Amino acid sequence: MNRVRTFLGMIRFEHTIFALPFAYLGMVLAAAALGGWPTWGQVFWITVAMASARTLAMTVNRIADREFDAANPRTARRAIPTGQLSVRAAWGAAAVALALLILAAAMLNPLCLMLLPVAALFLVGYNYTKRFTWLSHWILGLTDGAAVMGAWIAVYPTLTAPTPWLLWLAVTVWIAGFDLIYACQDAEFDRQAGLYSVPARFGVAAALRLARINHGLTVLLLAAAGLLAGLGWPYWLGLAVIAGLLAYEHSLVRPDDLSRLDMAFFNVNGYISVIAFVSVFVALLVA
Secondary structure (H helix, E strand, O other): OHHHHHHHHHOOHHHHHHOHHHHHHHHHHHHHHOOOOOOHHHHHHHHHHHHHHHHHHHHHHHHHOHHHHHHOOOOOOOOOOOOOOOHHHHHHHHHHHHHHHHHHHHHHOHHHHHHHHHHHHHHHHHHHHHHOOOOHHHHHHHHHHHHHHHHHHHHOOOOOOHHHHHHHHHHHHHHHHHHHHHHHHHHHHHHHHOOOOHHHHHOHHHHHHHHHHHHHHHHHHHHHHHHHHOOOHHHHHHHHHHHHHHHHHHHOOEOOEOOOHHHHHHHHHHHHHHHHHHHHHHHHHHO
16 A cells, blocks of 8 residues: 555646546536436546556656656655666556546547547657657646547547637646646756756746736637637636736746746646536537
């Protein structure tokens, strides 16, 4: 049990909350487009797929970055650099997560299973993008944003509906925006290690400005998706709260003061994802 707790702490399993509500959002909107609600079976297997996908991605991330983590004072106490968890054990956990992801996709529908190799490529591959491009922030966002589309096609197996594409873009720039903020604390280390990030390449101030632009686009894209889906007042109330939280998030960090960055990254963004789902769910209930 100690090893399990160590592993879950290493991958910050509790942060599945960032992506899971957006997957549920895609799920209930897809079901609404079909005139109903998702089945309990779909809810269960979408949850398994999301938890497995994030576990796979984060485990490979910790394996791939173990040498950088060991050299970075901020991350040197992580489980693999300190020997609390072996690389072999981590690869075993990643294999289990992949097996569960395959099973969940197979239980949902053939399109999910057919597209799984593409999803797996992004889940594993994005971990290496920081080695060659500062666009890694948006590749991470694109990977996490795929949760919306994955949950949509799990219920409504079509790629032609515009709503999930808008939501995918919204999550892409939302994730990229707060990853830009989070990367600011490692700007100097990234330069020394030869890693690519916007803060390392263009500076912290530029990264924070770009994060604000991304979060402005997030609100616009969520508004466009709400209009397209015909969502009522609970959604727009939720969107107003999300816009306020994003503004608050940016008030917590400045180029010369990143001391409250953890609050901006973990607390505020967890609230945003939950509010997004709840506002859509309530809007569909009262429609």
